Amino acid sequence: MKRILVLYILIAVVSGLLFLNFTDYTLGSTKSKNPLHSETFKVGNGYGYQIALEDKVLIRQEYIPILEGNKPFTSAEDAERTANRVITKLLRKESPILTLLELKELQIPEFNSK
Numbered sequence: 001m002k003r004i005l006v007l008y009i010l011i012a013v014v015s016g017l018l019f020l021n022f023t024d025y026t027l028g029s030t031k032s033k034n035p036l037h038s039e040t041f042k043v044g045n046g047y048g049y050q051i052a053l054e055d056k057v058l059i060r061q062e063y064i065p066i067l068e069g070n071k072p073f074t075s076a077e078d079a080e081r082t083a084n085r086v087i088t089k090l091l092r093k094e095s096p097i098l099t100l101l102e103l104k105e106l107q108i109p110e111f112n113s114k
Helices: 001-023 076-091 102-106
Strands: 038-041 044-054 054-061
Touching: 038 076, 044 076, 054 076
Parallel strands: none
Antiparallel strands: 038 044, 044 054
């Protein structure tokens, strides 16, 4: 009787490990499954970004927000930092609109030179 119980426990543990191995679950992982992602792209002589939910584009920003005129980001890194801030705001259920202070904090050159 004791051997049968041990056998059932062993089968349960092996089944559980196999299940975890074949699923997209990592034991002890705190990594979230964020469906939002950003992508930078070339715009004229600069860069823009877009934010998508899985495969659906939610925001396509070709120019620096709140800057007068249509001026793209000077580097892909600036566009990526800005996109990541917008994603953070969306995940917090905040408005994705960036303020002048936020763009200064992101060290976007057009806002830190003034």
